[in-house]
Amino acid sequence: MEDVANLMQGFAVALTWQNLxxxxxxxxxxxxxxxxxxxxxxxxxxxxxxxTFTMSPTSAIIMLSCxxxxxxxxxxxxxxxxxxxxxPWSVATTFDGYPMAxxxxxxxxMTAAFTSSFIGAFFAVVVITFLAPLVARFAxxxxxxxxxxxxxxxxxxxxxxxxxxxxxxxxxMMIGFALAAVGLDTVTGQLRMTFGHTxxxxxFDFLIAVIGLFGIGExxxxxxxxxxxKGVKGKIDPRIVLQTWAKLPKYxxxxxxxxxxGCWMGITPGGATPASFxxxxxxxxxSKEKEKFGSxxxxxxxxxxxxxxxxxxxxxxxxxxxxIPGSPTxxxxxxxxxxxxxxxxxxxxxxxxxxxxxxxxxMYLGNIVGLIIVLTTVPWWAAILRIPFSIIAPVIVVICAxxxxxxxxxxxxxxxMLVFGVVGYVFKKLKYPLAPLVLALVLGDMAETAFxxxxxxxxxxxxxxxxxGLVGTIMTLAVVLxxxxxxxxxxxxxxxxxxxxxxxxxxxxxxPAQ
Amino acid sequence: MxxxxxxxxxxxxxxAAATAYLPAAGAAWEPTKPVxxxxxxxxxxxxDQMARFIQGMVAKHNLMKQPMVVVNKSxxxxxxxxxxxxxxxxxxxxxxxxxxxxxTPLATGVPFNWKDLTPVAMLALDEFxxxxxxxxxxxxxxxxxxxxxxxESGKFKMAGTGxxxxxxxxxxxxxxxxxxxxTYVPFKGGGDVAVQLVGKHVDSTVNNPIEAIAHxxxxxxxxxxxxxxxxxxxxxxxTADKSWQDVPTxxxxxxxxEYLMLRGIFMPAGxxxxxxxxxxxxxxxxxxxxxxxxxxxxxxxxxxxxTGKEYxxxxxxxxTRHRELMQEAGFLAK
Numbered sequence: 001m002e003d004v005a006n007l008m009q010g011f012a013v014a015l016t017w018q019n020l021x022x023x024x025x026x027x028x029x030x031x032x033x034x035x036x037x038x039x040x041x042x043x044x045x046x047x048x049x050x051x052t053f054t055m056s057p058t059s060a061i062i063m064l065s066c067x068x069x070x071x072x073x074x075x076x077x078x079x080x081x082x083x084x085x086x087x088p089w090s091v092a093t094t095f096d097g098y099p100m101a102x103x104x105x106x107x108x109x110m111t112a113a114f115t116s117s118f119i120g121a122f123f124a125v126v127v128i129t130f131l132a133p134l135v136a137r138f139a140x141x142x143x144x145x146x147x148x149x150x151x152x153x154x155x156x157x158x159x160x161x162x163x164x165x166x167x168x169x170x171x172x173m174m175i176g177f178a179l180a181a182v183g184l185d186t187v188t189g190q191l192r193m194t195f196g197h198t199x200x201x202x203x204f205d206f207l208i209a210v211i212g213l214f215g216i217g218e219x220x221x222x223x224x225x226x227x228x229x230k231g232v233k234g235k236i237d238p239r240i241v242l243q244t245w246a247k248l249p250k251y252x253x254x255x256x257x258x259x260x261x262g263c264w265m266g267i268t269p270g271g272a273t274p275a276s277f278x279x280x281x282x283x284x285x286x287s288k289e290k291e292k293f294g295s296x297x298x299x300x301x302x303x304x305x306x307x308x309x310x311x312x313x314x315x316x317x318x319x320x321x322x323x324i325p326g327s328p329t330x331x332x333x334x335x336x337x338x339x340x341x342x343x344x345x346x347x348x349x350x351x352x353x354x355x356x357x358x359x360x361x362x363m364y365l366g367n368i369v370g371l372i373i374v375l376t377t378v379p380w381w382a383a384i385l386r387i388p389f390s391i392i393a394p395v396i397v398v399i400c401a402x403x404x405x406x407x408x409x410x411x412x413x414x415x416x417m418l419v420f421g422v423v424g425y426v427f428k429k430l431k432y433p434l435a436p437l438v439l440a441l442v443l444g445d446m447a448e449t450a451f452x453x454x455x456x457x458x459x460x461x462x463x464x465x466x467x468x469g470l471v472g473t474i475m476t477l478a479v480v481l482x483x484x485x486x487x488x489x490x491x492x493x494x495x496x497x498x499x500x501x502x503x504x505x506x507x508x509x510x511x512p513a514q
Numbered sequence: 515m516x517x518x519x520x521x522x523x524x525x526x527x528x529x530a531a532a533t534a535y536l537p538a539a540g541a542a543w544e545p546t547k548p549v550x551x552x553x554x555x556x557x558x559x560x561x562d563q564m565a566r567f568i569q570g571m572v573a574k575h576n577l578m579k580q581p582m583v584v585v586n587k588s589x590x591x592x593x594x595x596x597x598x599x600x601x602x603x604x605x606x607x608x609x610x611x612x613x614x615x616x617x618t619p620l621a622t623g624v625p626f627n628w629k630d631l632t633p634v635a636m637l638a639l640d641e642f643x644x645x646x647x648x649x650x651x652x653x654x655x656x657x658x659x660x661x662x663x664x665x666e667s668g669k670f671k672m673a674g675t676g677x678x679x680x681x682x683x684x685x686x687x688x689x690x691x692x693x694x695x696x697t698y699v700p701f702k703g704g705g706d707v708a709v710q711l712v713g714k715h716v717d718s719t720v721n722n723p724i725e726a727i728a729h730x731x732x733x734x735x736x737x738x739x740x741x742x743x744x745x746x747x748x749x750x751x752x753t754a755d756k757s758w759q760d761v762p763t764x765x766x767x768x769x770x771x772e773y774l775m776l777r778g779i780f781m782p783a784g785x786x787x788x789x790x791x792x793x794x795x796x797x798x799x800x801x802x803x804x805x806x807x808x809x810x811x812x813x814x815x816x817x818x819x820x821t822g823k824e825y826x827x828x829x830x831x832x833x834t835r836h837r838e839l840m841q842e843a844g845f846l847a848k
Contacts (some may be wrong), residue, residue, distance in 0.1 A: 044586070046557045052568035144699070144717030184591050184622070187700055189677030191590055191622050191844075198597050201590030201624070322712070323705055325727045328557065334705070336565045338724065339570070341808060345728025408594075409585060449702075456699050457671060457715070 002128040003130055010357030014365055022055075022063035023327035023362060027370045030070015031281040035077050037211045037403035042328035044071060046405045049336050057340040058355050064336060065316070068329050069121065069366045072272075072312045073374045076113040076305060076383055080106055082396055084215035088206055089272035089308035092213060093436050096293065096300025107240035108247075111375065115248060116302045120310035123259040124266065125363045128317050139318045142268050144453035146465060151447035154274045155439070156482040157281035164299050164433045172432050179204045180448075187452045194467025199412040206442050208404050213434050215400045217424020240377050244298075251302050254283045258303050260276045261308025267318055271354060272311040272441050277435075279307030285484060309350055313363065318438070320344055320356060369454070375468050384486040400484040463479040526848060534721075543788040545580040545606055551608040552585050552599060554592030554618075559703060560640060560722060560813075561612045562586060562775055567809055568800055569805040577799050590677065591617070593624040597784050600630040605789040608634065608781045613669030613680040615776065615829075621678040631780040633826045634793045636799075638815040641740055642684055642720045643761060647711055647735040655738045655767035658718070659692055667695035673707045674773060675718040676700055678845040680775055681707075683836070684720045684741060687771045688736035709734060722775075723814035739764035740772045746814050758814045774816060776832060778825070794821050838841040 013019070021405035033044035045064050075087030080097035093113060100109035103420035127135065142150075159169065182193045194200040207311075208453055224243025248255075258279040267274035283303035284293045293300050310331075319330045319337075323344040337344050349356050384392070404417035427434055468471040539753050551569060555561045562584070569582045587595035592614040598741055599609045609631070644655065646737050662670055672688075674681025677700040683803040699705045700717060704725035711719045711726075712734045719726070720741070729735040731753055739762050740746060744756040764771050779793060800806055801819065810817050820828055 042557055046562075046566070046586075050573055050584075053570035053574050140709065140713035143710060143713060169581055181689070183589065186675055186702055187679070189591065189621050189679065189700075191624070191681075194590070198590075198594065198624075201594050203589070316538070322709055331703075331705075332557045335566065336560075338563060338568050338812070341812060342730070343728050343812075345732075346732040347728070408587065408589070453699050453701070456697060459668070459697075 002028030006357045007129060009354070010359075010361030013354055013358035014062060014361040019059055019062050019358075019362070020369075023066045023366050023369055024373075026063040026066025027073075027373055028365065030067040030072075030370075031074035031077075031374060032070075033067065034074020034086045037078060037084050037207065037215065037400060042332050042431070043406065045329050045336075046332045049332065049339075051194075052336065053339070057342055058336075058358045059486075060336065060340065061333065061355070062360050062366070062462060064333055065359065065362065066366045066370070068103075068312070068333070069363075071329070073114060073117055073122070074307050075308075077110065078115065080109045080113060081381065081385060082215060082514055083218040084396070084400065085210050085465070086441060088210070089276045090306035090313065091273070091309075091442075092276040093301055093360050095280065095304075095435065096295070096297050098218075098382040098495035099294070100263045100298070100301070101385060105296065107243045107378050108298065109296075110378045110381060111241045111244035112248060112298050112301045113305045114371060114374045114378070115245065116258070116305040117309035118367055119255055119276045120259055120262050120306035120308070121313045121363070121367045124263050124310040125360065125367070126314035127263050127314060127404070128363070129360055132321060134316060137319060139322060144457060145467065145471045146280050146474065147270075148447060148450035148454055149267060149465060149471045149478065150270050151274065151443050151450060153474055153481070154270070154278045154281075154443060156478040157278050158284065158439055159482060163210055169433045169436045171432065172427070173436040173440045176437040177444040179209065179437075180441050180444030186449050191236025192508060201408070202408060203445075204416070204441065205407050205413065206438075207407050208413050208417050208418050210438060210439055211400045211404050213424035213427070215396060216418060217420025217428060219396060219432075220421060221423040221428055222389060222393070227427075234513035240382075241375055241378060247298060248475075252298050254287070254303050255306050257282060257286075258306030260308045260499065262307035262312075263309070263314045266311035270311070272308045272438075273317065275311035276304035276308040277439055277443075279303045285481070292339055298442075309332040313367075316359075316363075320348055320359075321346055325498050348392050371500050379414065380488070386447075439514075517686075520793070530723060542788065543605070543792050545578065545792070547606055548581045548583050548608045549578070550585050551582050552587055552595045552607060553728040554587055554609060554614060555612060556703075557586055560724065561610050561777065563762070564637070565610045568797075571800050571803055571805060572667050572796070575799075575803065577796055583761030584637050590622060591679070592619050592626060592669055593622065593626065596626045596631075597624070599780065600773050602782050603784055604782060605664060605785055608779055608793060610637075611776055611778050612640075613775045614681075615780075617679045617683070617840070617845075619839050620837060621845050621847055622636060622749045628780070630783055632783055632785040632790060633829055634779040634781055634790055634821070635797050636776065636778040636818060636820040636825050636828065637797060638777045638810060639818055640722050640777055641742055641814055641816055642680070642744060642773050642775070643723055643726070644688075644727055644764060645708070645719045645730075645735050645738055646717065646738060646768075647714055650717070650736075650739065651716070653736075655762070655764060655769050657736055659767075662692050662694050662696075665694070668697050669700060670694075670696045671695045671716040672716065673699050673701055673710045673719050675702070675704050675707055678843075680773065681720050682770060682845075683839050683843065687773065687839060690770070690842070704830050707768055710734070711843045717806075723758065724812065726812075727812075737761045739767050739769060739770055739789050740815060747812055747814070749813055750811070776829070778814070780827070 024125040071087060075090035076093050079093040080101050083094050083098040085091045085094055159498045182200055185192050247410045261279045262275045271416055280303045284290060285301055287299055316329045319334050334344060399415050407413055423441045454464050465475045551565050553562045553565045569584050572578050572582050585596055598708045599607055615628055618624060646652045650749055652661060672685050674685060682698050685696055704721055707719050708726045708729055710716050712729050726735055729826055730737060741764050745749050745761060745763055748758040751757050
């Protein structure tokens, strides 16, 4: 109960007028940063960090972490409206969010996204409040084999979710892996596939690929189909928020799963992006309405958003207690802590009580303030879709270009974005799925490094992945999930004769009329 | 060539004239647009922290009329940042370096050298400390070295930041001093490395003080020795009874390895003396601040400050030393 008393004191710290103002400014800036693709939470926080040296550390971290919450909220907006993920963790939100917007349900999708984000974050904050020391120790158990196991689990939970034939999924994934391998290899310190071009030293940044593949690719497609957005004239009613809320309790299990996956990935620290993919994959696998996923299903927005926000929030826990950042933004905040003269680590909770509990209290308040702000703006955001395509398309292209440029301040990236745009268009025309490519591009590098670190530790023996209970369980779970479709088909087959083969037919010949 | 000499002579003449007429006015050159402070590493690391700290101090105390902007160019182990400064003459770009100034061109063959840049000032040297988990049986450097010598090659695991960079160079030097191989496992950042040791996934690390101080204070890690010629001059207690000053040098413990990492500033080639003087002056103003003092104490930096020829000579020697160490280790790009 000491924690509760501490928390109340924290609220007293956070609830000064000054801090509330910083919170508001932080959230607004964060939403803006989240909306602009490319700028990203980490960059946004890094740019503003020096401005905070004149503030008290508590006010500074409240403002900066609120920018982070804001960016987490804001990332969903462009994913839903234009199929352009503002942040890496919003990619999975596009799968169902964008189709919803096209059906005129943008308001519903955004309300679901924001509310889920809030639930995820709130769950994570509660975990931080009461389980901080316990959970922090769990993160220490994670060595390279455990990291690899988690990445492997993400891939396995995601494979088979695509509607396209497995061959196409694998092809797309392999291209993603190849792109992820460009640049410096952490393990050997060698450059790979740069072919002497200095522009390629950085490798292919995920954001540039995503802005191109999704944003520009989508615009090219829409242009081909005639210069008009279809079916977006849906009524925009402020009551949409309440109507959506009435639907959400149905998906409590998906939410809970998202919260758990998110917290786990944030603490370990796998990060928000894999969490969102894993949660989406799991939700689809275990949903009763599997077929609806990918065509504008609310559950497909709830799953990734809950997990992303839970992960993003819980990523601050290992940063505070151990000094390991769970996300790029947390890494920048960590730098800030050191510059303010605060030493992250187990003793921070003892020595700087006021700071830590002030921050935790601000997480509660920041998320509540954030939710109110973003929900009130839902009708306005949704209204953007009423603007004719011929006007909004050039604006989107310009914003995409600025976003791509901001990632590394380089024009080469803008050109790359356009190339990825064409690739995205071709993929969509040939019905290759983009999601596996993106997933491999984000996680390929991390998974590869973790695998090779494990091999160094074990001197090349694969047994290391079953060397203790933790890593063994995750690996086994991953393998089970990988073969789940096969197993469930076998079971179905026993029950219903030829049913399992129904799905594979669609790939080549058109399905017979039923 | 002739033109550049002429230009330089002219600049010198102007600078001389300026100092002659305005002896107290300081540097004659001043930035006319925002200064880009390039960090050849990612956000959140040691170099990035220092750059952003300086940026913050410059803004807070109004040390410069133009704003300073920190830009991360971390591609190819920092090659991206160095190549950018190499390819410009713009005196509004400065770069902060870490050991990758030497290690990146040597290990990857990316064409740049510190001679392509103009040295401005050494701000500090970052220390390296040999760490073990406090639950391990190694209480002193001698215990550690004895265990290393008694075990078979490759049995001890050393985690470090990056590959063919400072941590691995120290590891190779340590291997040479002891005569046994270690299994070196590279990680992306120093914070990750320290946590791997806390979680007992590896046997030792050579983390910078700031990367591991929190775990030392919490009792999870134990420092054995510092890879410097002298103990760190910080008597403030870090744990209940120990301070940085109490960590002996590795050499005094019979482990003959020394390594320090440069935290210094460079600018593009062809910078005029008054442009260099401006930045030296700026850094001196930052160094005079009480905040700087606290910052360097917290990070337990070796606060050696150098400019001009002394600094260039130091950098030249450091490069030769890196080349030798990396050649012996077989890290040079073919």
